[in-house]
Amino acid sequence: MLLRLLLFCMLATVATSTLAMTLYQSTDANGAVFFSDRHTPGSQAFVIQERRVEPVRRPLLQRPRAVNPRPAYRYPLPWRGGPFRLTQGPNGSFSHTDAKSRYAMDIAMPEGTPIIAARSGTVVKTENSQIGRGNDASGNFVRVQHDDGTQGVYLHLKQGSVSVRVGQRVAVGSLLALSGNTGNSSGPHLHFVVQQSTEAGLVSIPYEFNQPVGTLPNFAAGL
Template sequence: MTLNLKQLRNVKADHTLPLYVELPAHSTQLLLHLKRQNASQPAYYKSRYGWVMGLASARHDADYRYAVPFQKGKKVRVSQGFNGKTSHNGYSRYAVDFAVPVGTPVYAAREGKVVATRASGSKGALKRGYGKYANYIVIEHSDGTFGKYYHLKKQGVAVRVGERVKQGDLIGYSGNTGYSSGPHLHFSVSKVDPQYKQRPVTVPFLLQTATGVVRNVKRGDRYIR
């Protein structure tokens, strides 16, 4: 979490601002004290805060081999790989889009704990503002990174928050919800951006396929789990 105070008048904080702090989920913690400098005068300040799931200190296990997130024997095509021109740039540069029909079973690429889901979205288009309609599953890994599975179909989530899954477990069904140009599964591995601490950033990962390990997932490639 990031907390900042602006336009402080007749008030002083007992911590350097902005304040960065890591808080456990569903917890309450005192972050700072504000002291009025002149008791006879009014005090004023503006506050801003932001948060992102995860730990800024998390370090991705770069040797871990992620499974192709589909059933064994199924060949899937990459419609957008690392550094894709459409939307895989900046902090999303290491995401992968798999072109699959709506309703394709999706399996966990890595074991972990389900920490967030959404299944009520029904709209999908490559239009500004449509990101909020995406259905998704977020799985926390043992190294503090998160596997994110996006654009699932409506009611296409087959797991619950708090549930632990193993690599290869069925977790949901692909779709075309949110900011999407067509049916596909968007998969990424992310962590808290260590520089800004207010947003996630994707990290490169190894993809284990039936024929070997892929280090740079490219558009047009076809893979089998």
């Protein structure tokens, strides 16, 4: 008896190691279900197979899918000419510290550089008459409402150079004004910021140019 049990165990071990094993199911007169590794009349055969589980391999650099399927808009450089240099970026400690300008970028450029729309939209506000530092820190500016509700603002423009009016539709590359040095400006430059209207008022939001600033002129916009 002991020998038979040992033999059975050995057989079972062999069957398991081959990853497939046949069992026979039978039911006795009392309705109890039995399983055996030997065929008996009326029993039903089962082949038990273990599947080899392949380890799941994920690419190391796989990133989670973005929740928003629309890629973020990348702004072409809003000027003609250059290359110019970025003099203050997002969170710049000089003046990009408040909610309205936190993600603004300052690009130094000679006064009179053509400033063009970096994104299509509708002009919603302009200032064109300020001389020098004046009363408004923004100096002369053009504010364009984009179709997604954000606004692009071009600041410190040259007095009298704004060439668009409120309500006017502008396309990417449309001439808006000439750069200047008006308002709170320590030297000729463009302050370009993208803002979003919130319950707390206008706040700046992060944006990216579609090419590095300070490397190549923006030939795409035409010189």
